[in-house]
Amino acid sequence: MKAEVEVLFFGLLSEITRETSIRIWDVADTNSVENIVINRYPALRNYNYLIALDKQLINENRLLVSEHTIAFMPPFSGG
Amino acid sequence: MKAEVEVLFFGLLSEITRETSIRIWDVADTNSVENIVINRYPALRNYNYLIALDKQLINENRLLVSEHTIAFMPPFSGG
């Protein structure tokens, strides 16, 4: 079974994509999600971002099993 | 000219001496003051104290020239 993913964009990135969230279906892993997102918003290549899978930062590819939330986030700047 | 000194006792020490201040005349240096004070209040030997000459901590003997204030102080415990 392939996964359904809600993709969130935060901060500066949401201004690049002009969306705060999109949905993507039939993806097998987080790398696929990243490829789809970058293809849809090529300007994202010019920015640093972090990726969180289900509210946990990830640094490598992860398999997706059902419904997930994947967030694209600029470097944090709270405080 | 020998000096005139106001001697102050603080904290626990003022309970030992039962005085907060005394005056001593005709003393040449701080060691003399300390000797006079210790002779008058021998129980002070049992306590740690710091000495300040004119509001400055001193660690060695100092000559006295005119009017001075010498404070006998227990270790500090503010805060």
Next chain:
Amino acid sequence: MRRSLFIQGPISVAFISAQIRKHQFKTDIGANQIFLGQVRADQTTNGLVTGIEYTAYEQMALDIMEEIRASLFEKYPIRCIHVYHSLGLVKPGGCSLFIYVSAAHSEAAFFACQELLSKVKKQLPIWGKEVMDKQQYQWKVNTMTESV
């Protein structure tokens, strides 16, 4: 576990006072270490900062905050930890971050507060957009060299 973290707009002095007052009922506390982050009216190449607009990935921030809290309680002999961060616009002079750490002794409160501030800045998914005069803005950058 308490799950409050975000406050809409600047954090008021009344709110901060109420927190201080509450801790005076706890007579096993000897040290209260408080950090208040305040928005500066910095002059930048894009103009004068007239405010910072904060956004966050709130659910993730709450989860991470619980992890940070647990790790600090494990590491330091402290009595309590409170963290509040603004969302939305905070003008210069306004408080956007309020950290409160209490302990029996000052060392624990100090080091826990320092580590907490560093973690809040580095690990919580929060973003500040510096709003400039002349209708411009730039995204705030937390320098990586900051130890706290």
Next chain:
Amino acid sequence: MRRSLFIQGPISVAFISAQIRKHQFKTDIGANQIFLGQVRADQTTNGLVTGIEYTAYEQMALDIMEEIRASLFEKYPIRCIHVYHSLGLVKPGGCSLFIYVSAAHSEAAFFACQELLSKVKKQLPIWGKEVMDKQQYQWKVNTMTESV
């Protein structure tokens, strides 16, 4: 140079709030580091602490405080330093020491506040007498191993 340092009795939350509020008019401040020392109701071998009675060599304390203040301004890029210490009786829960350090950035405020607290405890001629239930008392001792 401001020469206020001592406050009779506990330092009120209203006084602390007023200080915080004043600093919000200074828009070059980004970090406010506050330490509040609070009297604990410790259980000791002589009984339960029901308060601390503070005395000081006030004129000497004011002089030393000026030296500490000058040395910190020289060492750290900070905007302001405020220190208030109680005289007389402060009951458990009451604030007896209020330290406030402001700076553009948090590192300076943090390290200056830490050094300031350490110096206040070690260098200011102030004494605390712990008053016990059962009409007893013992003189407070600041342990020498405390780094802050």
